[in-house]
Amino acid sequence: MRLLFLALLLVSPLCFGKTVVVIQSYHLEYKWDADYIDAVRSVLGQDHDLHVFELDTKRLSKPEWPQKVAEIQSKIANVNPDVAILGDDNAFTLMADHLVAQKIPVVFLGVNGGPVQHPTLEHPLVTGILERPFFSESIRHLRKILRQKERFLVLMDDSPTMRNAVNEYFGDKRQATIYGSELDIVLTNDRDTWLDTVVNAHERYDAVVLGTHHTIRDKDGEYVIPYDLLKEAFYRAQLPLFSFWDIFVGEEQSIGGFTISAKQEGLTAARLASLILNGMRPDQIPQLKSLSGHYVYSASGLEHWNLDLSPMIASQANFVE
Structure with a gap:
């Protein structure tokens, strides 16, 4: 049926x-x-x-x-x-x-x-x-393209949208194992916490996968423009940044991944x-x-993080640049 x-x-x-x-x-x-x-x-x-x-x-x-x-x-x-x-x-x-x-x-x-x-x-x-979000599919895909792939940070704003998505898939857990990779899930609406988490992620993780970041505010309560936040993260991060959504993939943003279209x-x-x-x-x-979902990648992001896609994945991917 x-x-x-x-x-x-x-x-x-x-x-x-x-x-x-x-x-x-x-x-x-x-x-x-x-x-x-x-x-x-x-x-x-x-x-x-x-x-x-x-x-x-x-x-x-x-x-x-x-x-x-x-x-x-x-x-x-x-x-x-x-x-x-x-x-x-x-x-x-x-x-x-x-x-x-x-x-x-x-x-x-x-x-x-x-x-x-x-x-x-x-x-x-x-x-x-x-x-x-395609949690399992995204992690399975990233395991194919990364050399280090044991621990991932999933970072999202603490919005009803992201809480609903995480709770439906993971319940109350904020740690999980998918296809042998360990995930830590962090939700925050605080700009400094969000950025510090990105900047320091290399100490514990192999990559960061981003959800939405549209309800984040600074210490004065001012709204943080999502593009500006992601651009700063792009230059300060010491690990590659991937995404669950194709709208966050591009120059000075996330590299890509298996994304919602x-x-x-x-x-x-x-x-x-x-x-x-x-x-x-x-x-x-x-x-x-x-x-x-579909495979979407930023050519400049791949170059920035010195990553190469296999010929098979590249043939299936959409490139935004």
Whole structure:
């Protein structure tokens, strides 16, 4: 049955003339959002009336969110969509209840929380893709490309997104063994702690694998720009930095790895939406976890850390430079 569903997902035909809204948690200049929206447009944009709205919750302060939500709710009422695609946890938290109350089917992507954090995930009008880092697959891959591969540091911000991902996979443990490699998992929102952990990682580990770092603040409580933080880590680290997400791979960032693809998440969400537009009920469509990652690498990062990919891995990888 699952194989049949996945086959339908890949080849689902599109009906014509329907209205779709995409509601971003963040903003179009944020690479994750830009990549998945491009993917959604590639599937739905030619045949449907597609509207994209930004909640902008990375740049707006929390007290400003209710006004932005009200603005988008008003716009949704005007376009009367046949289906709504919600990107990431904040959009789901802020918009899902309102949409299902209006009898609008919801497809989500990039959601890390489960039913405890988001009870509306269990509503019959809701389906989508739960975003989950590829912990095992990433470590297995890194073991193939590193000479020293016994101990890894997994470093993340202490956000609901990362706590949910870690707790679902590891439970309460912050140490684990995967494919014979030992992992220590550190979650922190403190800039100095995060950077010190990176800088001193060579004393205990063979490599660092990064999760998100978007809720980190300095000692004065000021928000730390993620790109600036990662750039500083790139130059101060004495070990190679890898990533679970492709949006953190590039010049003066992480080297790469087996990563979640925003494009793939967007393609899958758009295909789920197309099934609904063709008459399937959301509760007939099983909720999925991130279906497939991809190998993404920075050429300058590989050079910086004097690493070479095998011909086989290089032939399968996407290079961002």
